[in-house]
Amino acid sequence: MLGVLVHLANGWILALFYAIAPQAWGGATWWRGAVLGLVHAAVVLTVAMPILPGLHPRMASEQQGPDAGRLLEPPGFLGLHYGWQTPLWLTAGHVLYGLVLGHFLPRHRPRGRRPSRSGSRARVTRPRRSLPFGRGTAGGRGELRRGSRMADAGPRTRRRGPPRWLVVTAAIVLAIAGALRFALNPILEAHVRDVLSQMKGMSVTFADLSVSVFRLSGEITDLKVEKRSSAVARGKPLFFVRRMSAGLYWRELLHGHVVAKAELDHPKVNLIAAHEKSRQQTEVPDLAEKLKKLAPFKLDRIAIKDGELTFTDATEPEQAQLWLHGVQATVENFATRPALQRGSPTVLALSGTLQRTGRVSVFASADPLAKGLTFAGQARLAGLHLTELASFMAARSGLEPARGTIDLSARFEAQDGRITGALRPVLKAPGVKAKNGAGIFKRLEAAIADSALEVFSDRVPSRDAVATTLPIRGEVKDPKAQVWPTVFALLRNAFVTGVTDSVAGLAPHAQASR
Amino acid sequence: MNRARLAAAALLWTSCIHARQVGEPEQKKEQAREEPALAGRRLPAKAGRPPIAPSPEALLAPGGAKQIQSALTRKGLLAQGHETGKLDERTSAALRKFQERQGLAATGAPDHETLRQLGLDPKRVFRTRPGADQAREPELEQKGEK
Incomplete structure (x- = not known):
């Protein structure tokens, strides 16, 4: 508040400068005032801002080290520490200030011209003309002719420049x-x-929030969600996103629909399965519900760029980890009126990398307004080296994959809550071995499993693939079951089934999946 | 449990030890049988419901893939003459490059935003059932959509 009052007082005092300075320049006009405003802004940005830390008792300087007390960040050169919009708005504000003052200040008379007396004897210049019949010329003290009076530079001269109503309107806007x-x-x-x-x-924090009135968009940076009771190391929040933004569709706004698109840049989800509840992080919080309360619009599209999902199995000593990264995903055509006017289903498209070598792609379309779950989709995993799943397999079976790759294809559909589909894992050039430190029986089991894989492979040169097809079946009777959590659970189960049944080296069996 | 598995594996190995000749023709036949099981199909259409399909290609209108390929060719991302009418790997890779260039999520699948930025009308590229909002007015009202 004190700062605001000081700035207001500054404005009044500086108005005197704006009144006096233009007189040396030919008088006050709107554009001269704007130029002075620009000079004023330049001085503030290049001189006043950098010296502010030396004047403000609660502001840190750029050379200052860490301090226990809370201090204000210094503005820096051009105020850029506060964002690129700071110098922009500061300059616009000062130019506007100068423009308004320049327009409304009275224009003083220019030097060297005497003020005329209004009315009576205006000096006129008119050409002398000869009178008829040789009576000399007329003129001399000439008559005051309408329309011939020379415009004089008096205090109420006609100004050149934008009309007053335009300046006032622009200033108010x-x-x-x-x-x-x-x-x-x-x-x-x-x-x-x-x-x-x-x-x-949950504890939810973020670094910054900014809203753009002109672009009708908002942005949150460094949003972090952490479990309050979590004993997990601080470096693993449950959810983190570097930048989350949402903006309205202008073309839908013109049709009377308030729909928006959202973008998540570098989101990260860290899931942990553990015996202790305090370490467990398996449920992703429903941040979307909270954000819906804040935003007065419906989402029509969500895009994820460079997403990451890490799952750590802390129930076993191996602490196996699955890492899905480089995720690019879009979900479009949520069941908003514009989407249904187009007649489009909700569509999910996703691609990413599993561990270091597995290429993942998922596609699904759904009708979220249908009474029973109705969706169809497919998922593919290609080229994942089995050795990258070593810690997972060792934890569960005592065997480790020694070589080979796995491809996984899944197709699924649900109509009115009944789920069907197929899952096809294909092992190429597989081989297993006992994990380090295993006993003799485990080593024997590994050798037999390795031979079984050899027997069941197709012996195609450079491929040696072991493949089978597993059916997917299930029913979802819960009326509140939602499409996308069901799709993700189905994919998760399909992946686990496909990988574990294949690499175990035994005849896989059909499993019902949800 | 481990010993039971060990015994089962040994039995399996012994009984199948003669089956060493699983040749290429057999594998191909097996693959051909299994392909239909994994092939996606559109769910049957219902009045007022949008079309549902497991692959992006099945959601495209006739000629939609060619329109996408033509647009990518004009942008220099796809070789001239590669208008196969199918969303193949090369088309998907070209789409991904375009999406990266435009700052969109690079999924490699066509979506409404990508098509708009390619200069295409999504209503002409995708299969649609316009007017579904009228058929589903009660559901929309329940959702609070006006």
Whole structure:
């Protein structure tokens, strides 16, 4: 508040400068005022901002080290520490200030011209003309002719420049936009923090929130969700996203629909299975529900760029880990009115990398408004080296894959809650061995399993594939079951079934999956 | 349990030890039998319901894939003359490159946003059933959609 009052007082004092300075320049006009405003802004950005830390008692300087007390960040050169919009809005504000002052300040008379007396004897210049019949010329003290009076430079001269109503309107619009820009962010940030703090058992923090009134978009950076009771090391929050943004579709807005698209840049999910509840992180929090409360619009599209999902099995000593990264995904055409007007299903498309070598792709389409679950899709995993699953297999079977790759193809569909499909894992050039430190029986089992894989392979040169097809069957009777959690659970089960049944080296069996 | 598995594996190995000649023709026949099991199909259409299919190709309208390929060729991402009318690996790779270039999520699958940025009308490329919102007015009202 003190800063605002100081700035206001500065504005009044500097108005005197704006009144006096143009007189040396031919008088106050709107554009001269704007130029002065620009110079003023340049001085503030290049001189005042950098020296502010030396004047403000609670502001850190750029040379200062860490401090226990909370200090304000210094603005830096051009105020760029506060974002690129700072110098932009600062300059716009000062130019507007100068423009308004320059337009409304009275224009003083220019030097060297005497003011005329209004009315009576204006000096006119008119050509002398000869009178008829040789009576000399007329003129001399000439008559005051209408329309011939020379315009004199008096105090109420006609100004050149934009009309007053335009200047006032532009000033009001810019003032409102500027006020919104400065006031909206802190108000929204406080509101969002308040709503997110209500997530049960979770601590939600973010670094910054910004809203653009012109682009109708908002952005949150460094959003982090951590379990409050978690004993997990601080480096593994349950959910983290570097940048989460949402913006309205202008073309839908013109049709009267308030729909938006959202983008998550570098989101990370860390799941941990553990015996102790305090270490367990297996449920992804329903952040979407909370964000829906904040946003007065419906989402029509979500895009994920460079996503990551890590699953750690902390129930076994091997602490096996699955790492899905480089995830690019889109979900489009949520059941909003515009999507249904188009007649489009909701569509999920995903690609990524599993461990280091496995290429993953998933595609599914769904009708989320159908009474029973209705969706269809396919998933593929190609070229995953079996050795990258060594810690998983060793934990469960005492065997480790020694070589080979696995491809996995799955097709699934659900109609009115009944799920069908097929899963086909294909092992290429597989081989297993006993894990390190295993006893004689385990080594024998490994040798037999390795031979079994050899027997069941197709002996095609450079492939030696072992393949089978597993049916997928199930029913979802829960009326509240949702499409996408069901699809993801189905894919997870299909992957686990496909990999474990294949690499175990025994005849796989059909399993019902949900 | 481990010993039971060991015994079962030994029995299996012994009984199958003569089956060493699993030749190429057999494998191909098996693959051909299994392909239909994995092939996707569109779910039967229902009045007022959008089309549902397991692959992006099955959701495209006739000629949709060619339109995408033509647009990618115009952008220089696909070789001239590669208008096969199928969403093959090369088309998918070209789509992925385009999506990366435009700052979109690079899934390699066509979506509405990608098609708009390619200069195509998604309504002409995808199969649609316009007017589904009218058929499903009660469901939309329940969702709070106006």
